[in-house]
Amino acid sequence: MSATLLFWSLSLAQVLLALAMAAAVYRMIKGPRAQDRVLSLDSLYVNAMLMLVVFGIRSGTTHYFEAALIIGVLGFTSSVALAKFLMRGEVIE
């Protein structure tokens, strides 16, 4: 019973997260401006990270945790670099 409940709820969560990623990708393609694209890229990163956490619960291993953490770290760094680039036209001054 609880296995079925977990299976369906985790599937539902994954579908919702996939839809969220699709929404972010739509905004990233449509734009209209560069800052919109960077914003959606950042939330795409967060969604991918959460997706990995849900995968981890589903498979019952903690190995996905490291991957999720690394995605989070890289996402932050790249978004900050891109935001800096939008403002100044260069990343390192």
Next chain:
Amino acid sequence: MWAAVLVASCVVLGAFFTFIGCLGLVRLKTFYHRVHAPTLGTSFGTLMILLGSVTYFSVTQSRPAVHEALIFVFVSVTTPVTLMLLARAAIYRDRAEKNDNVPSPDGDTEKIVK
């Protein structure tokens, strides 16, 4: 059984809030509206999904798994920093192009065309 219900509801609720946040990216009209949307996913969405994960691993491995707290702290601290930088970049670009949807540097919010 109670743990399964708890994990299921936490994960689904968190995924729902994250989804609403990204839906906001699509539905809201201007960049300054959209900059509010992602925090929905990173504050409540992440918290709920990670709570589910903590509960699941604490129950199945019969020892507390708390390292998810790292992800939560990290995401909730870094996302506002990114959004702040992006908002500043956006207002800088809008001013450089002399768009009339942003206030001037002297703080004049009256003349904004919404």
Next chain:
Amino acid sequence: MSRVFPHPLLALSLLAIWLLLQQSLSLGQILLGTLVTVLASLAMAALQPARSNVRRAHKFLVLLVLVTLDILRSNVAVTWIILRGRARKETAGFLIVPLKLTDAHGLSLLAFIVTATPGSAWVEYNASRSTVLIHVLDLVDEKAWIDTLKRRYETLLLEIFE
């Protein structure tokens, strides 16, 4: 003591992060983590960051509870706004708030709080006028917003940092 541990709080939290990442409390990991944190805090001291003078640290707990409650409430409010979408009247707008707070750490904490709350975003701080530009998604009553921001958070941050 202060030469080996120039930033004790930073060193302690780094050690906690290290142990959480390793998922063990063995002596070896504690020693290795201590080595890493000492090196990291020496590197931090070499950068010479501005030191903060936190006066009343216990007020951080009050602040944490307030922020958590506010974030929860505005999560629900923003969800509602997004779901209603274009049927809703347009109420977003920019807002300029004059601030008494000048401490850099307090300001960064306030910026974090404002941005982390869905529905309000910190855009720009004007140091010469000490005003801040905030974008609010549901700006019905400007005065109420300024009042809550100043009364709820700024006074608390003033008590903590100045």
